[in-house]
Amino acid sequence: FFQDPPPSNLTASQLLDGLLTADFGHRSCQSRYEFSSYYANKTNNATSHSRPHHKPSPYLLAKLRTHEAIQRRCGQGTAPYAAAIQQLKSGNGVASTDTEECRYLVSISYDRGLGNRMLATASAFLYAVLTGRTLLVHQYKHDVGALFCEPFPGTTWLLPSPSGWPWPWGGSSSFPLGNLRDDYDGSSSSSLGNLLKHNVISVSGPQGQGNNATWADSEQRPPYVYLHLEGGFDFFDKLFFCDEHQRLLHGAPWLLMKTDSYLVPGLFLLPCFRGELERMFPEKDAAFHHIGRYLFHPVNDVWSAVKGYYGANLAGAGHRVGIQIRVFQKGKAPVQRLLDQVLSCVRREKLLPLPDHDDDQSQITSSSSSSDKDKAVLVTSLSSWYYERIREEYSKVAGGGVHQPSHEGRQKSGDTTHDARALSEMYLLSMCDVLVTTGFSTFGYVAQGIGGIRPWIMPTPDPWNMPTPEKEEAPVDRPCVRASSVEPCFHSPSYYDCKARRDVDLTKVLPYVRRCEDVSWGIKIA
Ligand code: GDP
Known part of the structure; x- marks a missing residue:
């Protein structure tokens, strides 16, 4: 130090x-203090592609400073932390005077892609700030520590050791709740949903939907509640998004949260948090932009790779166009229709001067302006095929300037080197001036959010069932649409209105919560 x-x-x-x-x-x-130099100069001109400069509100800054103090006061190595761990071990759920000043939120990491994990961590962080809890992040194979610097001064956000992994020198991990990655899912008896179903929490009204939630028997009250918030969660787990259940959760010394989603639009919809969130984010559509820039700082190895690649390939260009191509299905052969969609988006929105047809080549080459030739293109994809085709097209007019940092072939779960490449590419994309992203992809959401860029999103109506090369679909009418904000989409919101006790159209509740451009059942802040 x-x-x-x-x-x-x-x-x-x-x-x-x-x-x-x-x-x-x-x-x-x-990366922490160098980050701004890669973004600051992009806020100047007034073209529709430039990124607006979002300033964090004084209230957000005050909340962050207060939260940092909580992390320091209650984090590992402090007396309240030791007392809270003792309480967890004892199985007693009623906070003692030793433990009531510090309450904890453990964010569980599991086998999801890095984009999903970053959105989950950002969501957990914001929930921790709103509820005054100390955030501890569990690691999926040391991923967090290997990729990101510590975000809070004077303390660590890492959960003591990967749970369930024995220390090499004997004994087991110091966090007493078993294997967090595998032991907690929708069937866990400690989940909010199951506590409600089995009446450990009693709530007035039918099916636990009333407005007076209490512990049925404080003797039975567990020292922690598990929040199962991953896509496909059931009705009872979704009652997390009710004020009454939030009031009850407030008293739990420990919460464990497992999610793969960007929950923030759901938090805005909760009346108990809305006022705070609106004060923290007067520009509501910059929530992830600020949280992501506050929380995520790539470690030196990753940052060196970002800087090196940027300096060698992108820095010299006057304008950078990032194209993120995500094929969701495993082992998928290149899809001509997806390439056509990318090229058609880029042409139609005049992001690059690509020829319409091969026979137009000479005409476009001679008419392309020097500013067109001053553009660099960054393509990210698991496959190199799209990059090669785009480079062929672009070389017809501008003679090159198309780059792809890696082509990993497939998603490799739990491989930190692979994750490091993914992280560096998210940051490289975020340093571009314009982005074209693939709908549904949290990888793209992180890049657009960190960069503060409203991307052109290519809709993928059914991402898990893309056409095969043999069975091509007709090209979609509109190859891409401009995102209404830089905010990520929440793919699995709860439609349930806890007061009215029925499902509602979430896009009618608040003027700034809208349907996502890419996921028809998702919501985003815009
Ligand atoms: P999503 O599945 O598109 O929502 O994004 P995730 O980031 O959650 O998961 C996809 C994972 O596949 C990434 O985290 C990477 O590990 C890998 N991946 C997908 N696209 C790319 C890419 O363009 N470059 C690299 N390096 N990895 C990618």
Whole structure:
């Protein structure tokens, strides 16, 4: 720590207008204070592609500072933390005077892609801020520590050790709740849904839907509640999105949360959090933009790769176009229709001067302007095929400037080197001026959110069932649509109105909660 003192003279821009504190060393996490230099110069011109500059509100900054103090006061190595762990071990759910000042939220990581995991962590963080809980992140094979710097000064957000993994020198992990990755799912007896179903929590009204939730028997009250919030969660688990259940959860010393989604639009819909959220984010559609920039700082190895690639391939261009092509099905051969969709989007929206037909080549080449030739294209995809085709097309007019950092072939769950490449590509995309992304993809959501770029989204009506090369579909009419905001889509919201006790159209509840462009049943803030 003493060898890496905080730098002096950090500018407001380096501190992201106060989002970050100046308390960290620079050498151990270079991305934290270098990040802004890759984005600051992109806020200047007034074209429809430029990104607006979102300033965090003073209220958000105050909440972050308060939260950092909670993390320091209650985090690992403190007396309240030791007492809370003791309580967890004892199985007693009623907070004692030792433990009531600190309550905890453990975010469980599991085998989902990095984009999903980052959205889940950001959601858990915001929930922790709203509820005054200390956030501890569980790691899926050391992923968090290997990819991200610590976000809170003077403490760690990492759960003590990967649960269920024995220490090499004997004994087992110090967190007492078993294997978090595998032991908790919708059938867990400690889930909010099952506690409601089995009347451990009693709520007035039919099916636990009333407005007075209490523990049926405080003797039976568990020391923790598991929140099962992953896509496909059932009616009872979704009651998490009710004020009354939030009031009850407030008293639980420990909460475990497992989600693969961006829950934030659902938190805005909860009346008990709405006022706070609206004060924290007067520009509501910049919530992830701020949370993501506050929370995620790639470790030095990843950041060096980002800087090196950017410097060698993108920095010299006057304008950078990022194209993110995501094929969801495993082992899928290249899909001509998807390539056609990309090319058609890029042409139609005039993002790149591509020829319409091969025979137009000479005409377009001679008429393409010098600014067209000053564009660099970044393609990210698991396959190199799309990149090669796009490069062929673009070379007809501008002679090159198309780049792809990696083509990993397939998604590799639990492989940290693979995740590091994915993270660096999300950041490279976020450094572009314009983005074309594939609908449904959380990988794209992270890039657009960090960068503050409203992307052109290519709809994928049925991502899990894309056409095969043999059975091509007719090209879609509209190859891409401009996203209404930089916010990620919440793919699995609860439609249930807890007061009215019926499902409602969520897009009619608040003016800024809308249907997502890419997922017809999802909601986003815009
Ligand atoms: P989503 O599945 O598109 O919502 O995004 P996720 O990030 O959750 O999961 C996809 C995972 O596949 C990524 O985290 C990467 O591991 C891998 N992946 C998908 N597309 C790319 C890509 O363009 N580049 C790299 N390096 N990895 C990718």
